[in-house]
Amino acid sequence: MKIAKIQLKNFRLLKDLELDLEEMLSIIIGKNNCGKTSLLSVLNKFIGDKSSSNSFAYDDFNIEFxxxxxxxxxxxxxxxxxxxxxxxxxxxxxxxxxxxxxxxDLMLDLNPDNRIVVLKFEYSLDIDNFNKMKEKFEEYKNKHSALSTNELECFENFAKSQHKKFFKIRRKAVQYDTDIQDVNLDEFIDLDKKKVDISKIINFKYVGARRSITNIENDGTLSDLSSKYYEKTEINDSQSKAIDNFENALIETDSKLSAVYDDLFEDVVEKVKKFGGMKKDETVIKVISSLQRRELLKGNTTVVYDDNSHYLPESYNGLGYLNLISMIFEIETLLSEFRKDNNKEAKPADVNLLFIEEPEAHTHPQMQYIFIKNIRDILEEGSNGSNNNKSFELQTIITTHSSHIVSECEFDNIKYFRKDSSNYVEAKNLKQLEIEYSKEKDGGKAHFKFLKQYLTLNRSEIFFADKAILIEGDTERLLVPAMMKKIDDEDKETDVLPLLSQNISVIEVGNYSQIFDKFIEFIGIKALIITDIDSGKMVQDKDIKGIVKKKSDGTDKMKEEASPVDESTCTSNGALKHYYKKEIEKYLTIHGTNEMDFFINLDINDKVLIKENDEWQSSSKGYFMLVYQVTEVNEDGDNYNARSFEDAFFHINRKLIIENKDKFKSLKNINYFDKKESSSGKYKYDSYELAEQCIQSKPSFAMDVLLNSVCDDKPNYSNWKIPKYIKDGLIWLKKN
Structure with missing residues (x-):
């Protein structure tokens, strides 16, 4: 038995949320304030430890309601x-x-093919209580309206203090209609009237993000947790011997009690070792006795770190270890509660749901990797009946902001929370992406496989970004952050957040940004694509002897060859062809066969794109901007349209390199930069030729640019210019 799906309405930002759950582990990710904690809160209020009383606040209702x-x-x-x-x-x-x-007793359909039971929990206002609320508000308004600036404020004050008198919690079993694949809300059983014990059907527990973790001296967070762990497991058969020993040894010394604790807490301590990633015999936790009065454990156990021959207090370790270890103690305690270890006769609930909120708190990346790699085993071992324990069905939800945890997750387990245009939250399964990619005619499955591997291994932080910059290679990867700072320094607008203060993820995608279009659309963020125009022309295809190859019909075989933009007729850039496919076809129908003319003449505003009817087209409302090299004038008054980043940079920053020739170690043929024709006095080599003949290593060239930037206390990059196409794109991203 398992929870297949959760639907939630009108709770804070979760106006109309539908969330599919995986059979074992679901990972919920998303940016800050997108409803992850709200999900935990509403589950706890309806089916968790707050469900025994009405814990709803008026501000739990969403604004529209x-x-x-x-x-x-x-x-x-x-x-x-x-x-x-x-x-x-x-x-x-x-x-x-x-x-x-x-x-x-909750099955409302005798159809044997219907294997779904639906439970509905609501905090609602029926018509009778609505009328009472209306009457009471009139009375309240007459007494208290003078204290409010308007009637709405008066009503808000009234509702906040008195909503519980009118809104009631109701629990129902609702019919699932297999014909419409949805619930029939008119057919239901009132669980409260039937006195159904919901705790036998579903058991919800959680590990909250606000864990009581501190490394202040004399604080005993872990020591308190060891007491709780004991209380929940003391009747467990597998530990009965340790318990007996403990009670017999209570009158003896602390050292004897500590030896007993080694057995008592062996399981959880071993799990801590597994999670902590600690070196053998370097730092191992122990639970030792610290008896002050004759009570069982409470106040009398202390968790310490076994450092060779010395026992060190728990506060001596960092918050990361304290958080990780406390989580393991808490999870083990909750697993024991799910199993009902303290009651041999009691059976676990039919469905058990564990919610772990933001396990990454205070932990460094390596610890986060270790946690997510091992948590599955811990949960499975705690629920599968091993060690003579009761077995039970367990589903777990983990919420996280950690790209490190996401990178170690199964892609299909990830649920992405995002706000829509109305500022309400929707949940998306990454499984849906595979369906979208499978619709592609050419290479869709391969594209999805690549995307899946790339994101989990390299760039999972994009899930938590507000905006993204997709770049081609190492040069841009190294220089784009400097360019962002340079724009922030030069742009004095105070009403726009600086680029470096915005939540922007920079992703290196080669010239395959087209593979990411469905993904960017899926997560709903703005994206800037910085690519090369990759100009070329068609030439005869010759063999090694210089003889032109022929097609089967006897005509010359042609091939595409890289060339300067002003000599070119086409582009080899797949991204440009993908995003401008419709626009190119329209242009060529009217203007002939020169594809390059389309890109040269494209206005900056037409580079902002939106997807409509599954086709990309220019729109001022677009959330994609695709930029590439454009014609730019340098300080000598020369116009030039570059083919790549390198020749675009050389065109407007040639003097920087000439003045620092000895410092640009990444460049060969360095004298080409200032070599001039004796007759005309013009440079002998243009920027295209410099890019072709002088670059030894693109990453090293980017490093040279940074190393030769003007610095005061901090680099200000004022002695070089940003190519226009990149500057235009970054300013668009900054202001939109």
Whole structure:
């Protein structure tokens, strides 16, 4: 038995959320303030440890719902019966192997093919209580309106203090209609009237992000957790011997008790070793006795670090280790609670859901890798019946901001939370991406496979970005951050956040940015693509003897050859051809066969793109901008359209290199830069030729640019210019 899906309405930013859960582990990711903590909160209020009482606050309702409520109370414009409150719908799937005794009375459909039971929890206002609320507000308004600036504020104050008198928590089993593949809300069983024990069906527990972790001296966070772990496992058969020894040794010395604790906490200490990534015998935790009075464990156990022959207090270790170790203690304790270890006769619930919030707190990347690599084993071992424990069905949700954790996850387990245009949250399964890529006619499956490997291995931080810059190679990777700072320094607009203060991810994609278009669209962020125009022309294809190759029809075989932009007729850049496919076809229909003319004449505003009807087209409302080399005038008054970043940079920064010839170690033929024709006095080699003949290593060239930048206390890069196409793109990204 498992939870297949959760639907949530009207809770904070989660106005209408649908979340699919994986059979074992679901990883929820997303930027800050996109509803991950809200999901934990609403689950806890409906089915967790806060469900025994009404813990909802008025501000838990989303803004739109509160507005409708106020309008309805004020002037009856909205029919209240049709309005929903906060609701949580849980879809539970079962199979022929599951025991159905706890849910049999909740089955509203005798169809044997229907193997879904639906539980609905709502915090809602029925029509009778709505009318009472309306009356009470009139009374409240007459008494307290003078304290508020307007009627809306008066209503907000009233609702915050008195909503619990009118809104009620209701629990239902709702019919699932297999014909429409959705719930039929009109057919339900009232679980409260039927006195159904929901805890037998579903058990929810969580490890919150706000863990009580500190390394202040005399604080005993881990020591307190060791006491809790004992309390939950003391009747566990596998530890009964250790418990007996403990009780017998209570009257003896601390040293004897500490020896018993070695057995008592062996399982969890071994797990800590596995997670901590510590060197053998260097830093190992122990639980030792520190008896002050004759009580069982509470206040009398201390977690220390076993450092060779010395026991060091837990506060001597960093917050990262404390956080990781405390999580393991807490998870082990919760697994014991799921199993109901303290009651041999009690059975675990049919469905058990564990929520771990932001496990990365205070931990460095290596610890985060270790956590996500090992957590599956810990959860499986705790639920599969090993060590003579009870087995039970366990599903786990982990929320995270950590790109390091994401990089170690199964791609299919990831759920992406993002805000839509209305500022409400939607949940997207990364599995859906595979479906989108499979629709591609050419290489869709291969593209998805590449994307999946690339993102998990290299650039998973893009999931947490607000904007992205997709670049071609090492040169741009090294220089783009400097260019962003340079633009921030030069652009004095105070109402626009500096580029380096924005949440921008820079990703190196070669000239394959077209593979990422569905992904960028999927996660819904703005993106700037910086690419090369890669100009070329068609020439005869010759063999090694210089003889022109022939086609089967006897005509000359042609091939594309790189050439300066002003001599070119086409581009070899796949990204340009992909994003401008429709526009190119339209242009060539009217203007002939010169593809390069289209790119040369394209206005900067037409480089902003949006996808409509599955085709990219220019639009001022677009969220993509694709920039490439354009015609630019240098300080000598010469116009030039570069083919690559290197010749674009040489064209406007030639004097920088001439003045620092001895410092640009990455360049060969360095004298080509200032060599001039004796007759005309013009440079003998143009920027295209310099890029072709002088670059030894592109990354080294980028480093030389940075090393030769003007510095005061910090580099200000004022002695070189940014190529126009990159500057245009970065300014667009900054201001949009």
């Amino acid at each position: 509160k507005s409708k409520l106020y309008c309805s109370i004020k002037d009856n414009k909205i029919v209240w019966e049709k309005q929903d409150g906060i609701s949580l719908i849980i879809f539970i799937e079962y199979n022929e192997k599951d025991k159905l005794s706890n849910i049999s």
